[in-house]
Amino acid sequence: MAEAHQAVGFQFTVTPEGIDLHLSREVLKHIYLSGVTSWRKRAIRLKNGILTGVYPASPSSWLILVIAIMSTLYTRVDPSMGMIDSIKETLPVSDYMTVQTQTVVSAILFATGLWFSLILILRYTLKALLSYHGWIFESHGKKSFSTKLWLNLVKMLSGQRPLLYSFQASLPKLPVPRVEDTVRRYLESVRPLLDDEAYKQMETVANEFEKDPAPKLQKYLILKSWWSANYVSDWWEQYIYLRSRGPIMVNSNFYTMDLLYITPTHRQAARAGNVVHAMLQYRRKLERGEHAPVIPMCSFQMERMFNTCRIPGVETGNQEKGSFPGVPCHVSAPADYLQHLKDRKHLVVYHRGRFFKVWLYYGGRHLFPSELETQFQRILGDPTEPRPGEERLAALTAGDRVTWARARMKYFSQGVNKASLDAIETAAFFLTLDDESHGYDPENGRSLDMYAKSLLHGKCYDRWFDKSFTLIIYKNGKMGLNAEHSWGDSPIVGHMWEYVLATDCFQLGYTEEGHCKGDTNKGLALPTLLQWDIPSECQEIITRSYTLAKEIADDVDFHSFLFDEFGKGLIKRCRTSPDAFIQLALQLAQFRDKGKFCLTYESSMTRMFKEGRTETVRSCTCESTAFVRAMEDEGKTRLELFQKAADKHQNMYRLAMTGSGIDRHLFCLYIVSKYLGIDSPFLKQVLSEPWRLSTSQTPQQQLNLIDIQKFPKYVSAGGGFGPVADDGYGVSYIIVGENLITFHISSKFFSPETDSYRFGQNIRQAMLDIKALFNVEKKKP
The missing domain is CATH 3.30.559.10 (Chloramphenicol acetyltransferase-like domain)
Structure with a gap:
């Protein structure tokens, strides 16, 4: 009933007496809060963008420099060596601009130019410092004088609180070896392998x-x-990953495991609630660039961690198979591409053959862990049966890329299929509420083996292998990730995973009964069951992709x-x-x-x-x-x-x-x-x-x-x-x-x-x- 209530939040009817308006204060309140949150987010991004853009300087340093230059005007000392007077001469003369005003404006313009020049000098100095790699060749625990000097200079130029992308403009380019x-x-390297x-x-x-x-x-x-x-x-990215036409499941995707010895809660919905909320917190800091940078490492890959999906393309060129799979003979042949969007407000959940769309915001804020737990518990308790072809639909992402690309164009380009596929591909990430139990069991020597295989390929149709990552929550509360490889490498995923594990266990926590902390909001709109109309011909293609994927998985x-x-x-x-x-x-x-x-x-x-x-x-x-x-x-x-x-x-x-x-x-x-x-x-x-x-x-x-x-x-x-x-x-x-x-x-x-x-x-x-x-x-x- 919550959806119906929100649907009539704004309604009008025409009567003999005129137009009769019906407004829901609750819905208008959420519209207002959503707008406030959106503008606040834009303001924070703008502020952090400015801070990153002028790094290693700061906006306050501009004000200090302007005040310093202005103060010299009263001491009759010209630090600009005549440049302020030159700027004043080029300013348009107006009846509304006195000589004193022209002097002040000229001084501000000179200070601003000087400030930008100093930024460039500092930035290139930092780039020169970051180009020094002698420290990495020194023995562990031993630092030469040059390395100590280098380290102090980098610390001095780095400032107190650099943002995630502060160093991007100062990083050197990868050199081309001789x-x-x-x-x-x-x-x-090949000498020991050849006679x-x-x-x-x-x-x-x-x-x-x-x-x-x-x-x-x-x-x-x-x-x-x-x-x-x-x-x-x-x-x-193009030739190793995106132009590869073979299955990416097992051959490209990788996985990450949960905590070894600790299971914070055995309630599947509760673990999913905390972890998804922690991921949303991480994403918010990521979008604002507020994570501390790993100096002097590039943070470029982190931009596409969320709201990203690999879209299949039809390959027409022949391939040359070698140690670099995916390097085609015809380098101009079509390939997959990465679709990255900003600030997606939903995720898609797979459970027992069904796909559900879950909104992540309420009233302009993230859903609380307890609210997410409620949503996921509703999905776990939903008795709806999968529609024909729906249960194994994701096997298309596990099979041959050309087969998936052609099926996508033919059967998922219009109607309910397109709308449902768009919901998956534009989601923040993909979540599987798995009906199996896995994890490390000291009494079962094969437990980690089965856990690894489940994360790597699952049933071949219960992970969306094209998404930047699929979060898997098992029936017993354990979890893991399956990550697509083209957008980034494992250290990037590991950075996020460490944040999520720590936040889940040490900040959010659980009640004594294993539920998420906080009150439950019963007024949330129900998760939306995605609709599909998959014809029999497409179902046959899904079956063929599943058969191929299962052969690969069974051979691992x-x-x-x-x-x-x-x-x-x-x-x-x-x-x-x-x-x-x-x-x-x-x-x-x-x-x-x-x-x-x-x-x-x-x-x-x-x-x-x-x-x-x-x-x-x-x-x-x-x-x-x-x-x-x-x-x-x-x-x-x-x-x-x-x-x-x-x-x-x-x-x-x-x-x-x-x-x-x-x-x-x-x-x-x-x-x-x-x-x-x-x-x-x-x-x-x-x-x-x-x-x-x-x-x-x-x-x-x-x-x-x-x-x-x-x-x-x-x-x-x-x-x-x-x-x-x-x-x-x-x-x-x-x-x-x-x-x-x-x-x-x-x-x-x-x-x-x-x-x-x-x-x-x-x-x-x-x-x-x-x-x-x-x-x-x-x-x-």
Whole structure:
């Protein structure tokens, strides 16, 4: 009845006595409040936009400078060296402007010009400071004088409270490496994987490429780096993600898990209420730019976290399959695109085969957690059955992209289908109230495996894989995320996830019965059940997409486990990098698992540059293979070889972070060659090499909202992704505090070479074997 009440908020009828108006004060009140909220939001955005635009200065500094310049007029000192008089001469003479007024206006204009000039000087000074990366190559805990000086200058210019996007204009551009350096590092990276004859052939091909056509391709790439904000990111987004025509479920999307040991409430609707409210708080701060920036990291990716959806496009060009899936031969062929909107006021909820639209605002404010809980409980209790084709509709987003694009154009471009699809694609995000229960169970060794598979692909039709992310709330109160990859990378999602977990547990909280705190508003409009009219031909297409998606999902062999023998604390006492330690353990595990080495991908970030995303660290090196062989051959120089391999890995990681990586440069050279119609055997060979071991570290404690020393149970299990190669492994790991590391391993069942559980056991043993090289013991808690 609430919708009917609001619908008659404004009504008029024509009678013999005239027009009879009926106005609802309640509805008019909400209209007024909504307008006030909208204008307040615009004012805050305008204010923060100004603060960001003049950063590292502040508007108050303009007033101080104007007062200082004006005060000099009375001391007969001219700091402008005649410029104020020159400005005064150019001002239009008017009967309404006295000589004194002209002087004052001229002084204000001069002060304003001087202020803008100082802003530019400060901004370019800050950019020069942020271009210095020497600090990253220094040993942990040791700072040179130049680094200390650099750090103090950055702090001084950063101000006291910079906003999220304050540093964007001061970040340096990603540099284009020299071709000679990239080719040399590439040859060095493949040396341990090739015999002498194969390496000699590759060296010949690489040297020929370096002579021709590399110089020509490089010139175009340098020109692009001058013109664009980042010479890699737009092409990376287009050709790696958006032009890929294969299913994005498992192959591209990734997931993030809930807290490991804590379930704040077992009430599904209540957990959804708190978490959605926390996400709305995060989004509000994000839209206003009020989150504290991670200095000196680029925040560009965060803009599209909410209100974003990937829209399928029909591909007409052929593809060249390689280690960069989605790089087409015809680079001008159509592709998917990202639709990003501002301030969407609803989300769409999927439960038991139905889609519901839920408004997130009431009277110009966000719904309170208790109000959201009421809405979600209404959905859980709704007995409506799905309409034909509705239950598995989202399988279209899990299947082939061309099939989905054509079905979307033919069956969802008009009528109720278009209106309902628009509601999904324009929603703030997508929420699934799952009818299963998942989470970590210490008594069930497979619990994390099933939890990971559920987050990664679910039933193949109960997540909208095109949305920027799908929030999944399970029946037992546990939760997780499935994120689309083209708009951003896992550290960006992790930033939001840390905020949500901390807000949910430590700020919002629950009642003793497990409900959201606060009163329940029974006057809310009911969630709207989306309507569909899906013809039988479209239902057949949905079934085919589901069948394809289910084949992919059923083939995913997943194993997640907690490594609690030791963690970051002990590794640091070994005086080595935790990431290098784990990467060398992965190399040892890979060799024991398959009896050979393989090309290894480790994701690094380039967010110290404007619009930076990722770079590859090629973790399999001559130094790492020498160490692994020594571990297997009972060599006496194991520790020395380990230190050399760890130092090598650390140096490569630092080079990747500072713009001197290999793979993004080669990728962009390849794209230029395709535009120019140049065939390069070297680039073709590089892009055809499979990554049989693909690895990534999930960051944690980006916000430091939870003190895990004080609250050790409030830690997340991190997240993971699907296998990259048919006969390889995908490994994600998160270093949780001082004494825990969580691993997520994926592979494919159909490959006789892989077994995720077996690889997990090899990782565990490799970690222990490397630890045995050092005379250290785990500290007692």
